[in-house]
Amino acid sequence: MNTSKNNIEYQIKKQIQEREIAPSRDLWSEIESQSQNGNTAQTKRVNWFLVAACLVLTLSLGAVLFFDQDSKPNVQVADTYNKEVLKENSAKTDKINSPEIILQNQEKYVELKNIPSQLKPTTETPETTAEKKELPIIKENSKEIAAQISQIPAEKILAKADSVQTQQVKKKRYVDPSTLLFSVEHKEVIEKTKGGSNVATIDLNTK
């Protein structure tokens, strides 16, 4: 570049570097307002990030719950597969009034146990579920139980402590007719313990 002090470029540079131009309007207020807007925009961005994070969380939770619900029926598919067996079992358990049927069931249970290991989980589950389902039915149908007790020989009757049942009875304020019948029939056998519970001692050898 020509550094001669008399050329046009040098004169222009000198003039521009030395001059000062006062603004025609209040620039400071505009700078302040723009910088404040920038700050608020930043906070808005942060809020949007929070909203987005919340959405992601809720969606992920929803997805987890949804897939959990989906997975439960999948497990039940195994049950539905065994429903045929269950139906058969339930049809037979309806007739559980005689010791012969119980024996038959026991035999079947033994048979099922002997099935190869691949089928075991499928065969065991209905059995257990059937047992679970059978228990409340027996308890609730007091007439059947009474009949069952009368039909089952005394050798096979297993006397159990009534403490748990009585506690349940106390809670429910309800007397099980089967126990009532039993207590009436075997008055002599029932004894009171120190704890206040009634215990029946039956000699299974005597007829």
Place this chain on the structure above:
Amino acid sequence: MKLLFNNKKEDLLSRLKKQDPAAQRIFYDQSVKKFLSVAKSYISDIYQAEDCLIKAFCKIFKHIESFRGEGNFEGWARKIVVNECLNFIKSHKTVFYLDDVHASVLEEIHEEQIVFDFNAQELLDQLPDAYRMVFNLYVIEEYSHQEIADKLNISTAVSKTQLFRAKEKLRKIYFQQQKKLKNEHL
């Protein structure tokens, strides 16, 4: 005295980095007139130049953390003002860069002695945007042709051509003004 002045500058810079509004106001008051002069050399319209300056100040205050203390802070801020003006011209105006001039022509033109005073802004205002940008970057900001080429996304040859044409145009305008002034004196 010099030490005190330097300390004051450092103090102002540290306060600016903390986004202290009072420090920002002090810096604005100190530099607004100089920076407006720079902006006006690129953009002839004063309102547009002021708009660019507002944006430039906002950028300076926002990105002050990126100034690492290498060199002069005012020089760093001045670069932001220049860049803002260039961005404004690029976005608001269509800039035409004319064809290359043969290298042999790009030799220093013999300068005639400048006798009369003249208004530099009047001369610059009559230059096309492409000429003015290259002329200002080369002559006032003292950028090299390579730096200008990088900044304006042009080749160095085009940068040299624009400078040559800008100088030629300025000379023409200047001598026309001188003629007018001579005629007025007579």
